[in-house]
Amino acid sequence: MASKTALLLSWCAKIAGEFGVEVKDWTYSWKSGLAWATLIAKFHPEAIDLKTLQLQNSPLATMNHVFQVAESLGVSRLLDAEDMMMEKPEPLSIITYTSLFYNAFNKVFGWTTDRYV
DSSP, X not given: OOOHHHHHHHHHHHHHHHTTOOOOSSSGGGTTSHHHHXXXXXXXXXXXXXXXXXXXXXXXXXXXXXXXXXXXTTOOOOOOGGGGGSSSOOHHHHHHHHHHHHHHHHHHHTOOTTTTX
């Protein structure tokens, strides 16, 4: 049986792939902010303009915007955009933050814990 973090990564990769964003690890795949943006776009498309974010050339600005939108949707802000600008972001922080997205959307949609993995 796959670990919970592997299942969470698979969930994210599946959703991000629908929007043409590649998610393959718990570090570099998250540096642009677009992976989290795809989660928002999937479940709250009215809350974010993913196409505009994909054209933006500033990962820091993208990350700040995504974190603000996520917070407005009930996802606590555990990271600062500056934290993600490190050469190799901290995977446990990314996993923890991403799990908040899963849990927030799980509550909204009334899923069981294995609904979209």
